[in-house]
Amino acid sequence: DVKVTQSSRYLVKRTGEKVFLECVQDMDHENMFWYRQDPGLGLRLIYFSYDVKMKEKGDIPEGYSVSREKKERFSLILESASTNQTSMYLCASSSNIPGPEAFFGQGTRLTVV
Amino acid sequence: DQQVKQNSPSLSVQEGRISILNCDYTNSMFDYFLWYKKYPAEGPTFLISISSIKDKNEDGRFTVFLNKSAKHLSLHIVPSQPGDSAVYFCAARLMNRDDKIIFGKGTRLHILP
Numbered sequence: 001d002v003k004v005t006q007s008s009r010y011l012v013k014r015t016g017e018k019v020f021l022e023c024v025q026d027m028d029h030e031n032m033f034w035y036r037q038d039p040g041l042g043l044r045l046i047y048f049s050y051d052v053k054m055k056e057k058g059d060i061p062e063g064y065s066v067s068r069e070k071k072e073r074f075s076l077i078l079e080s081a082s083t084n085q086t087s088m089y090l091c092a093s094s095s096n097i098p099g100p101e102a103f104f105g106q107g108t109r110l111t112v113v
Numbered sequence: 114d115q116q117v118k119q120n121s122p123s124l125s126v127q128e129g130r131i132s133i134l135n136c137d138y139t140n141s142m143f144d145y146f147l148w149y150k151k152y153p154a155e156g157p158t159f160l161i162s163i164s165s166i167k168d169k170n171e172d173g174r175f176t177v178f179l180n181k182s183a184k185h186l187s188l189h190i191v192p193s194q195p196g197d198s199a200v201y202f203c204a205a206r207l208m209n210r211d212d213k214i215i216f217g218k219g220t221r222l223h224i225l226p
Contacts, residue, residue: 004156033214035216040122040218041218042119042202042216042217042218042219043157043202043204043216043219044216045213045214045215045216048213056213058213090156090157092156092214094214099145099162100145100147100162100206100214101147101159101162102147102159102204102214103159104149104156104157104158105156106155106156107154107155107156109154
């Protein structure tokens with residue numbers, strides 16, 4: 001079974017702090033994604049990566065950056081956390097073979113106070 | 114500009130009956146469509162997918178139908194069970210090297226006893 005693990009289930013951070021969300025997958029998947037889920041807005045793509053050291057902006061990249069130094073690890077960085085970044089953050093990974101389905105981690109509920 | 118639209122925020126269905134969740138899309142470059150199920154405080158789990166070259170895919174109680182001319186797909190769950198109560202997300206993959214997966218806003222399904 002594919003396993004995608006996010007480092008924290010719940011986080012509380014202060015405004016202005018630098019926040020790191022870590023994600024690790026164990027299936028050698030090429031693609032990794034960071035989404036955030038907000039009520040009424042569904043899952044919105046922040047950033048994704050299709051290879052080590054490669055990254056692409058999603059629909060809402062502002063205020064975020066990412067790092068992928070190793071194939072299995074994809075980090076989301078909030079350079080200076082703000083209250084509007086309070087959300088559920090979901091990491092996912094996928095491979096092109098046999099199909100495009102992405103597998104998700106359990107999510108990190110981030111609260112910025 | 115929403116490329117994947119789920120116009121029904123919620124749906125209630127009697128246990129044992131058929132649940133039909135709908136999804137519309139605007140981009141002809143999608144090559145795969147996927148359905149995910151999400152319980153509160155958990156990551157989404159993959160349910161079923163369909164390639165754009167097919168019009169039907171079935172897996173147990175779940176069937177996905179694709180109507181390319183109408184840019185519409187639907188997920189049928191028969192028979193509906195209490196454990197099916199969750200949020201269902203429709204998603205689509207863009208046919209390019211980046212394998213970007215775009216999600217709809219979700220439909221909350223309530224299975225009534």
